[in-house]
Amino acid sequence: MFEHRPGREEGAGKRVVITVLGKDRVGIIAGVSAVLAENDVNILDISQTILQDIFTMVMVCDIRNCKIDFGTLKEKLKAKGEELGLQIQVQHEDVFQFMHRI
Amino acid sequence: MLSIQEIMETIRMVQQENLDIRTITMGISLRDCCHGDHKAVGRRMYDKITRLAENLVRTGEEIEREYGIPIVNKRISVTPISMVGESSDTDDFGFFADVMDRAAGEVGVNFIGGFSALVHKGFTSGDSKLLKAIPNALAATQRVCASVNVATTKAGINMDAVYEMGKIIKEAAALTADKDGLACAKLVVFANVPEDNPFMAGAFHGIGEPECVINVGVSGPGVIKNAVDKAKDADFGTLAEIIKRTAFKVTRMGELVGRAASAKLGVPFGIVDLSLAPTPAVGDSVADILEGMGLERCGTHGTTAALALLNDAVKKGGAMASSYVGGLSGAFIPVSEDAGMIRAVSEGALSLDKLEAMTCVCSVGLDMIAVPGETSAETISAIIADEAAIGMVNQKTTAVRIIPAPGKKEGDYVEFGGLLGRAPVITVNKFSSTEFVRRGGRIPAPIQSLRN
The missing domain is CATH 3.20.70.20 (Anaerobic Ribonucleotide-triphosphate Reductase Large Chain)
Known part of the structure; x- marks a missing residue:
């Protein structure tokens, strides 16, 4: 999805990975992206797949202009996930870069 | 390029396989807390620990939130108290354990290590006073952990200290008999102890360490x-x-x-x-x-x-x-x-x-x-x-x-x-x-x- 060296480029440290897990249904992308749009979070990339029968969506987003703090965004998405019967997680992109790239 | 599989692997490790950070331990030097008056030592210790570790727990929680990885413990290790208390006027080193316990409680950590002595070649007066205080200190406090180094490859084994530790462990168990000897779970006897160990109960801030450090x-x-x-x-x-x-x-x-x-x-x-x-x-x-x-x-x-x-x-x-x-x-x-x-x-x-x-x-x-x-x-x-x-x-x-x-x-x-x-x-x-x-x-x- 993204080439990214932590701390080297503009906006570094401002990208988050949103993962959505659960049963496929209508309105997942619409529901999640509505929360993001309301708070000025820019979606940079979306991919989705079915992993071991579980609907899996991964979004990479830029939260530089996000109107709310990270914790609040996380709570809002979690609440949206509960409404849609999904598990939604928001994590700093560095977690994945650090684990899988040197 | 990160793949969706890689992202899911990380998520699975945390959610299904218990991947976590066991501890962030802040090492704090208390070498500048020495004083002839033990009450002054206690004040200096308390002030320094609470000042430097004030934001430790909050920062740990913030990192947990941002990265989505649980950080199970936030802890503190300090300079071996045998050295910090040595020049003071008290023989009762339990006083310092009480200060450590209160400081740890104030900043919200569950354990503080460093009620320690290095005696692999022999005892100084501070070492002896510390060892004597261990059973009561561990029984009377919640968060204080003690460790004693009794041997190194270069110095050999101090068998006087080894015998002493056997007796101390028995005494600590007896004092906490109602809790199955819980005090002994907070006491480690070491050979070749590392100075930068973040894990309890054996953590202390070694004398070659900087003023303050994160392990x-x-x-x-x-x-x-x-x-x-x-x-x-x-x-x-x-x-x-x-x-x-x-x-x-x-x-x-x-x-x-x-x-x-x-x-x-x-x-x-x-x-x-x-x-x-x-x-x-x-x-x-x-x-x-x-x-x-x-x-x-x-x-x-x-x-x-x-x-x-x-x-x-x-x-x-x-x-x-x-x-x-x-x-x-x-x-x-x-x-x-x-x-x-x-x-x-x-x-x-x-x-x-x-x-x-x-x-x-x-x-x-x-x-x-x-x-x-x-x-x-x-x-x-x-x-x-x-x-x-x-x-x-x-x-x-x-x-x-x-x-x-x-x-x-x-x-x-x-x-x-x-x-x-x-x-x-x-x-x-x-x-x-x-x-x-x-x-x-x-x-x-x-x-x-x-x-x-």
Whole structure:
């Protein structure tokens, strides 16, 4: 999805990975992206797949202009996930870069 | 380019395989807190600890939130109190333990280490006062952890200190008899103690350390176990390779969290400790990994070889993942804190003797082992002496954290709860070591050449 060296480029440290897990249904992308749009979070990339029968969506987003703090965004998405019967997680992109790239 | 599989692998490690950061430990030097008046020492200690660690817990929680990785413990280690209190006018070092306990409570950490002394060659007056205060201090406080280094490869073993520790452990157990001897779970006797260990109960801030430092201990037996399970038919070379790769990923999380904590707190980053630290949770067990390699039960023949392979592969993978590695960095085999170890002991597969053998190939020591309450101070001292000898001769850290559970017999259980878990009382050799232990003096340092 993204080439990214932590701390080297503009906006570094401002990208988050949103993962959505659960049963496929209508309105997942619409529901999640509505929360993001309301708070000025820019979606940079979306991919989705079915992993071991579980609907899996991964979004990479830029939260530089996000109107709310990270914790609040996380709570809002979690609440949206509960409404849609999904598990939604928001994590700093560095977690994945650090684990899988040197 | 990150793939969706890679992202999901990370998520799975955290959610299903108990990947977590076991501890962020802030090391704080108290060397500038010395004073002739012990009350002034106490004030300085309290002020410095609460000032430097004020934001430790909050920062840890912030990192947890941002990265989505649990950080189980936030802790503090300080300069050995035997040195900090030495020049003061009090003989009662319990006073300093009380100050530590209050300071730790104020900043919200669950343990503070450093009620410690280094006595591998002999006692100073401060060392003697500290040792004398250990049983009461551990019984009277909630959060204070004590450790005593009784041997090094270069100095040999101070057998006077070893005997003293046997008696102290008995006394600490007696003072907390109503809690199965809980005080002993907060006391570690070391050989070749590291100065930058982030793990309790043995953490203290060594004298070669900076003013303040952040050290990180990772965890992840569950993640390694899962990787090993997937390699059922692999030969040993392949198995080691899989463990290395997995340990790399686990350790990277420690490195990331350590760097983040260091930047947010404005404190230098010390080390990542590569130890695989189990918890009583199902699936978070080092014994399970060894059994996953093909042993019916941990403790049977082949266990020492399996542990040697595991520990070496974890270090090789982990060393690549971190810029600075230190602390204990060896697999932990704490009996009470590892569901697989508990099962192995209760089924008779794992004995004290086998645990001792396992510590020769780089696990850290006899950890959280409950022995019958009637075990004598001399026998406990002899167990410590054996373990110290292994550390001394093999130039490695070894430790003993042993609980002579008051009123308990072989086959009974002790219950500590939480991360300290529960342990079956293990069999101890019935023959006496008393005359040996009572000789006193020091066992000379071993020769370092002619190594065959």
